[in-house]
Amino acid sequence: MIAGPERTPLPRAFFDRPVLEVAPDLLGRTLVRSSPDGPVELRLTEVEAYDGANDPGSHAFRGRTARNGVMFGPPGHAYVYFTYGMWHCLNLVCGPEGRASGVLLRAGEIQVGAELARKRRISARNDMELAKGPARLATALDIDRDLDGTDVCTAPGAPLSVLTGTPVAPDLVRSGPRTGVGGEGAPHPWRFWISDDPTVSPYRPHQPRRRAT
DNA sequence: CAGTCGATTCACT
């Protein structure tokens, strides 16, 4: 089997750039998850940039903790966090090392392993919903904290890889405020998606949770 | 150590 250029892993230098440069450049790339159950691959259609200690919306805003430590390490690695007691979300660490920036992978179009993804995403009503949203994406790919810190600059077959894929033409890239991010971080148009793509998740403004009784 | 909340999703009205 011949591996075309689009099957080449993105080099570490790709991620070792400012996150606002990397984030839109990830659209159209191929994310490969190889688990014991088999491979699932998707084409990235929606991402969000988080710019480390400078960014009030970032987990790294208040400094390094046990959870976010990977973001302070070298670029090209996965930062996986657990939230709402139920869900995981996947980020890719960007450069320069120590800045603690990352890209949240919010949505994608499943291209390989749809049958497996459907088993993991029972509630999905159609294939376009399999990875429409960051926690759905992580569920479809069976991603959890075990993958925190995983190198993604790897050939397909490794647990997690990002391949060159087919980069999206710049005129098809849209940007807007980040989903669910409030406060000082809200105004930044650091969410990027592919224009008119049906797998992109709907925008939802930040909503503070009601107080428990 | 208790209180609060989250880079969300789903079922239901």
Added chain:
DNA sequence: GTGAATCGACTGA
């Protein structure tokens, strides 16, 4: 559109 689910991380006392 509204509210519940569910728990680890973080905060401040």
